[in-house]
Each structure stands twice: as C-alpha cells, then as structure tokens.
Amino acid sequence: MSKPPKVGLRAIDPLQDRYSDRSGNLYSVARLIDDSKNLPVFEVPVAALSLGDVIWEGENILGLAFHVRKCMKADLDCPILLDWNGDIADGRHRLIKAIATGKRTLKARRMTWKPEPDRPAEKP
Template identity: 70%
Template sequence: MFDVPLAAIDLSGQPWNGDNLYQLAYHVKKCMEADLDCPILLDWHGGIADGRHRVLKAIATGRRTIKARRMTWRPEPDRKAEQP
C-alpha cells in the first residue's frame, strides 16, 4: 500500500453514465460513506479499478493524496474480443 497524489490519477473518464438525480444521490451518499482508510485499487495502466467513491470523497474533502494498491495481475477477459 502506498500514498498516491490525487493529481496523478486520471480523472478524465465518466464514472457513471446516464444517471438521473436520484441515481446521482445514491453515488453522493456512497461518497459520503466511503472509508478513506481503505486503499483504492489501481489497474496495470494506473487507472482506477476500484475506489471511485473514495477518490471523489478525497477530492471533496481537500485531501492531496489517497491510499492505493496496484494490481499485480491482469485478469483474463470474460469473453474473447471479436476480430474484424
């Protein structure tokens, strides 16, 4: 486990597509309840594999770093990619 600067995490992705206000409220509640002592999980490219609610809470509360772990394995896909 290590501390990663929030500025080093790619935040350009859209975490939740098509949410209405009720669904967004669910995510806000999850952010408020997120435990920042639990590390986020970064994938082999450095993207957030698990912990988006924790990252949002860290940003909203003014933190500069967050605890993280990096995946050391690359899971097999559930299905093969279709060839063109």
C-alpha cells in the same frame, strides 16, 4: 398532518460491482480486491490519478443521489485499487470524497498483472 414520504435509494450490493478495463473486458471487483489484498499499500497523489474519466453516464437524480451517498460514506482508510495500467479498478467514490475534502493523497494498491476477465470484450 403526516410527513411526506422518504425517497428510497437502491441498496448497495458490492457483489454486483464490475470493472471494465480499457479494452472493454469485465472483471468482478470483489475478485480483483481479493486477488490483490496482499499487495503493498502506498500513498498515491490524487493529482496523479486519471480525473477525466466519464462515470455514471446517463444517471438520473436518484441514481446520482445513490453515488453521492456512497461518496459521503466512503472510507478513506481503505486503499483504492489501481489496475495494471494505473487506472482505478475500485475506489472512485473514495477518490471523489478525497477531492471534495481537500486530500492530497490516497492509500492505494496496484495490480502488477492482468488477470483473466470474467467476461471478455465483445469482438466487433
């Protein structure tokens, strides 16, 4: 008897990651990371981060499994990136892993400036 087929998940493509700020402006996460690579790294308490944001809205089981896999593989030695408001611009999978494994702090960098968006928010 042959094995059942393995369920495949979509490939991880970091160049497609986008960050949407509070105003709806879109930024390339890769660009934000590159622009902030020389910022100092510090320990931020997990409890001090915004934990009430809705993420991955509308994901089906396969979509959620994709994010679970990213959480499992997340490198907690890699700092998360906080934007100019203190919101998480990059690192939600690391944050989830830190919470799930009982970590109290995460390494972080914080942007002190607001860059030009890659795509400005649409005006109503």
